[in-house]
Amino acid sequence: MSVDAAFLVFGGPYSNLQALDALLAEGERLGIPPQRMICTGDVVAYGADPVCVTERMMGAGIPTIMGNCEENLAAGADDCGCGFAEGTTCDLLARGWYAHANRHLGSRHRSWMAGLPRRLVLEIGGRRLAVVHGGAMSINRFLFASDAAGVFADEIAATGCHGVIAGHCGLPFTRVVGDALWHNAGAIGMPANDGTPRVWFSLLTPVDGGLRIERRALSYDHGSAAAAMRAAGLAEGYASALETGLWPSLDVLPAPEREATGTALNVAPVTWSIPGRQK
Template identity: 40%
Template sequence: MDKTIKNIGTLKGKVLLFGGVYSNLQALEQLKHMAEQHGIPPENCICTGDIVGYCAQPEETVQLFKLWGAQSIAGNVELQLQEGAEDCGCDFKKGSRCDTFSQQWYPFAQSKLSQDSLNFMKTLPDHIQFRYAGKKATVVHGSSENISEFIFKSTPWEVKAPNFIAMKSDVIIAGHCGLPFHDQHEDLLWLNPGVIGMPANDGTPQVWCAIMEETKNGLIFEHISFDYHYQLTSKLMQNGLLPEEYARTIITGIWDNTEILPPVESGLQGFGITV
């Protein structure tokens, strides 16, 4: 199937980047407030996908996202939901803890979403492209070819490089892996702003986004962590239908397991994020 690419032209002013809202309404509310404080218009707020996920308010989260008017590509979760698939498509290893947990949160999300929200997901493109600070940027979920590919800071540049060629881009903005990082090679930049729906396995309940800005010296960016009403998010998840382990992670900032992580990232669990 051909990929759908939405070209949103040349952006001016600050650009807010984020991913993995994961049905976390409280985090999305705080992010929207932050954007307004920074004077960033909705069209300059871009999500790398997975608006729906592990938390307790999928319908409310999608509806707020629509009301806000921010931009987003489809994550693997949106693709699976709009197609009525039986699993989240996260490419978890069969029988793993993540796979087991997905058999709880994914059916929960399916049961809560309205037809209006599902119709909204069908409008989301596979990629977004734009020009900024003289560079061409492409937003992908996992990678340009595989929506469910996990790419991390420690992933070899040789794995990242073909994405720039395939998308004819100078900047790749990606999501899916759940951790904020950037990797620069000469004039090419791989930027993952992180996710706002779950902590980054760093031992704090804070979540992550990034802001890009155009200066006289070109493109600059900053990774930003922020607090939100995570106690409420965790409490709402303790409904007997969602994994208790994920509700605990919202508070502790520690993932239940590191089975999707390469050795480098796994070894950094609880030590904070260095970006």
């Protein structure tokens, strides 16, 4: 897909209907149609409304990457394939929300999930960006801002593109490694462990000599989303997280990200310059 105007990227609706509806309304307010949006996957996860969220995404026609949740739900697997270590808090909580989603989704939803691409290539601002869910080589690989530059360089090189847009880890960040880009838009279905109930998406805009990347906060009716989780009998940990902005477990986080718990995110825009095109 090729675009020459502002492009909206979001990840992880996570069965959070209120957040997805707010994102769709924000896209309309910004004048960005679904054809200029992309979702990095995990449409279904922690939240109360897997069916409604899947229906919204199917109806909106937003290009969507297959996440590990879609992969495993489509295959009829008995776990989410998230990559959580066995017996950790994340793993134990996942058993509950995954069973909830698995119980409610129908064959039509699973067929849609099975047909989602594992990778798309976005051409924007003179560059080719591979859009994936986790890592370029593994759908459920967690990559974080604190990872070594070489990790990102290897992943980007594996795509044959100038950069990568990814999801999965739930935290928005941008890394420029040499001339290459790795960008994670975060998730709209769960706060970014920053102590606020806000969620995050990104705008990518071609500018003279490069690409401007903005991380944008999104406020929504998180109280109703949390209430829906409780009414559905889901575990309290993630329902509380929607209200407090703090994750119930830091199992997956490297030390720097753990230490940043409850800290406001750096939302300064990044301009990814294209060599030879600066003016």
